[in-house]
Each structure stands twice: as structure tokens, then as C-alpha cells.
């Protein structure tokens with residue numbers, strides 16, 4: 468477990484974290500800043516601060532973007548101590564019914580499949596489609612979500628239910644796909660595009676049908692029982708096939724970071740060292756999809772020699788969990804730059820403002836405020852497309868662009884790469 472007092476003592480109050488802090492940018496107050504959070508946690512551990520409703524609201528306003536960790540000269544783990552205190556908050560105040568329902572569905576894929584199917588069939592009663600962005604807009608205020616907001620689309624069939632478990636494409640390699648919940652149920656074009664790319668590369672696929680949610684939504688909300696159940700189930704399942712594949716590839720930054728980084732941290736902090744070691748052992752074969760495709764396949768030369776030169780201008784947004792947590796930012800740009808015109812936005816590393824389940828529901832005004840500057844910097848590039856390998860960023864940025872009436876639409880780089888290969892084959 469973290470010692471809040473020693474972390475608080477190690478903060479030299481240099482203030483380097485303040486200008487980059489996402490919540491401080493939208494709520495410029497010392498209490499909602501990295502060193503403010505750390506100070507409060509130290510006071511809490513010393514018995515000087517009760518986690519009352521006010522403290523709860525403060526700790527729930529952190530976006531967990533890790534910007535502060537990136538710049539802190541003492542490497543203070545602000546994001547991780549906030550995740551820990553959210554467990555205490557959840558134990559004391561409980562977790563709202565709709566979050567408990569959501570996490571139940573994440574733990575029970577078969578029930579989630581049925582719920583998703585029902586949502587697809589009856590969606591037109593409550594939402595209308597936005598064809599341009601491939602999203603849904605509520606017709607009226609819903610219990611948790613207000614109208615005039617762009618929500619993710621829903622698919623008739625999930626990605627995992629669209630394919631056989633084993634797809635043989637020629638045996639030049641063999642990978643498993645961890646698809647992530649948003650890509651499985653909502654942004655299904657990502658999974659279908661990844662299959663097209665791997666087929667073109669003649670790489671076999673093991674569609675790991677029994678995978679469960681990576682547990683990131685529950686981790687960021689303090690539901691640690693769900694995190695433990697999901698992480699253990701996935702670890703046991705991954706171990707059952709890991710020796711048969713070259714890699715497990717994940718076209719989602721948050722899921723990949725959770726699996727590669729947070730599972731081990733979570734188990735270590737609870738004294739479950741054996742589970743932490745098992746999670747770490749798997750890490751050698753876990754990759755973000757663009758990273759693996761760029762480093763371990765013929766895709767770069769295939770794209771270079773495709774003869775496709777798109778007129779579309781693309782700008783790349785760096786998901787916090789890709790660049791800062793996993794160091795992945797060159798690979799998607801290198802792959803996209805072969806066939807698309809690229810333009811860098813003024814601060815691609817600035818958090819999109821997604822923030823997690825609580826910020827997307829109870830504190831959506833914070834997500835809205837954090838999303839405005841990101842939409843503005845995308846618009847300044849004049850880009851037709853903003854790309855990022857993260858569906859949480861997609862949900863947030865698509866909504867911000869919709870509110871800003873931007874011409875830009877969001878695509879995962881995997882979808883853009885598959886489009887190039889399709890054009891080169893035509």
C-alpha cells in the first residue's frame with residue numbers, strides 16, 4: 468500500500484505539475500491540483516482530514532491523465548494514490564447503482580451481449596443517429612446522460628461474436644486479439660479492420676473468446692472487488708494460450724495500459740505478489756496493435772509500396788495511456804504517415820478530458836470544459852480526421868468535436884490503415 472505521508476513529504480512543491488494538470492486547467496484551485504491532492508492525502512493519513520463529501524468530490528475530480536507523473540521530478544505517483552483513495556471512498560459511500568450495474572455487465576459477458584443486443588434493437592426509441600460521426604444523440608434527458616450529447620454507436624453483433632475462434636490466414640505468425648469493451652460493442656469497425664490487416668499480412672488470429680473487460684473502468688472508480696475478479700480471470704485465461712501466440716495485440720491504449728501496467732501494481736499493493744508476477748510475465752507479449760504491427764510485421768513496407776496517397780489530412784492525438792504510460796506515439800504516426808497527409812496539433816499530448824465513468828456521468832461539465840481546447844486545437848489544423856488508438860478518447864473527442872461543430876471526424880489508426888490496404892487491393 469502507498470504511504471500517503473511519505474509521498475506528501477516527498478513533494479517539494481515545485482509546481483511543475485500545475486500547468487499540465489487537466490483538472491487544474493478547468494478548475495484552477497490548489498485543492499484540485501496534483502500537489503493539492505497529495506497534501507490532502509497526507510493530512511488524511513495523519514488523521515487531520517476526514518473524507519467527507521467535500522473531499523470525495525475533490526478526489527473524484529482528478530482525470531487520472533498522468534500528466535503530473537510525467538513531469539514530476541520526484542516521480543510521485545499521484546494518479547495511483549488517487550486510485551487508492553477512491554477505494555476508500557467507494558467503501559464508505561458505496562458505488563452508485565448505475566455504475567454497479569455497468570460493472571456487473573462487464574463481469575458477465577453473456578449478459579452484456581444480451582443487454583447490448585436489446586440496446587441495439589430499441590435504441591431508436593431513445594436516441595437518434597449522427598451519420599457523420601457514427602454516434603448516437605439522446606432524444607431527451609436520460610437518467611444519467613443529458614440530451615445534446617454524442618454517445619458511442621451500438622452494433623448489431625459484437626466483434627467477439629462475429630468471428631470463429633481461430634482464423635487461419637497463412638501462418639506467417641499468430642496473434643491473439645484483446646479487443647476491449649468499447650471496440651467490441653460500440654466501435655466495432657476497429658476489430659473488423661484489424662482482422663483485414665492481419666489477413667493481408669497472412670497472420671493467423673486466435674480470437675480469445677473468453678476474455679473479459681480489462682477492469683480499467685472499475686479500477687478508476689474504486690471497485691476493487693471487480694478489478695480483482697476480472698484481472699485474475701483474464702490472467703488465467705491468457706496463460707492458457709500465451710505459448711501458442713507471438714503476441715496479444717490490443718487496439719486500445721487504456722486496456723493495454725491496464726493489462727501491462729496496472730494489474731501488477733494493483734496486486735503488488737494488495738500483497739498478492741504471485742498474481743503480480745503472473746501479470747508481469749504476460750507483459751512480454753502484450754502490445755498495442757500499432758506498436759506490434761510497426762515493429763514486428765511487414766506492414767510498414769506494405770503501406771510504403773501500396774501506391775495509395777490519400778487526400779485526407781490526419782492529425783494524431785496521443786492518448787494518455789499510450790504515450791505517457793507505454794511510450795507508444797511514434798508507431799501510429801509512422802504507419803499513418805505513409806499514406807495520409809499529417810498535421811500535428813499544437814499539443815497532441817494534452818488530455819482529451821475523458822476522465823472515467825464518474826466524470827462522464829456525474830461530472831460531465833468537467834469533461835466538457837476539458838474537451839473544448841482539444842477540439843479547438845484539432846480545428847486549427849484543418850484536419851479531416853483526428854486519429855488515436857483509444858476508444859475512450861474517441862468517445863470524448865467525438866463529443867467535443869460535435870459540440871464545436873467541427874468538420875473533423877474521429878478514426879482509430881487501425882481503421883485508416885485497413886482503408887489503405889483495401890484501396891491498394893482494389
Ligand code: SF4
Nearest residue numbers: 488529530532533535
Ligand atoms: S492525473 Fe491528471 S488530472 Fe489528476 S492530478 Fe495528475 S495531472 Fe491532474
Ligand code: SF4
Nearest residue numbers: 478479481482484539
Ligand atoms: S511536480 Fe511533483 S514534486 Fe513538484 S509540486 Fe508537483 S507533485 Fe510536488
